[in-house]
Amino acid sequence: MTDDRFKKFEERHARLKELSDAELKARFWELCDQVVTPIAELARTHTSPSIERSVLLRMGIDSQSALGVVNHIHQAGLLGKGAGHVLLKLADKHQVDVVKAAAMVLEDKEVLQGLFGEVAA
Known part of the structure; x- marks a missing residue:
């Protein structure tokens, strides 16, 4: 030195x-x-639905489900949190795996309400 x-x-x-x-x-x-x-x-601030779908694919979510899940997360105003983060938080909250959490989002996007202590759109 x-x-x-x-x-x-x-x-x-x-x-x-x-x-x-x-x-x-x-x-x-x-x-x-x-x-x-x-x-x-x-x-x-620099994510996109395409990037978030790619993340979900790497987490084991099939491409059709990833498309729907990312759309619901985007509509809820949570895309900036990261789709993978949203699924992990939802899975933890309901004590399920991420694939089941993705299915929950597809079945009822209302499961995203209040997930981060805020009201989703």
Whole structure:
């Protein structure tokens, strides 16, 4: 390391050395949040039904079902959450696998209501 980099490392190390384990853990999660927040926002604003169908296919949902599920999720205003995320949340809520969760969405799109603590359209 160059002298300048070494000096900066020592300064950061000294600051972190003074923190307790709980403070280090809190700092870790704060930094993780700073990293993930812009990525999550980018994913939320730059998805499409095609991308979301592709995700569902990789989760084991057949293509016909994926088309219908993504359409229902889009109509409910939840596409920005990610179709896979929506199905995982629904599956967890009802203690079923993702294929059954997809079938639930196809049978009754009202199952999406309030899934994220908000009213779906």
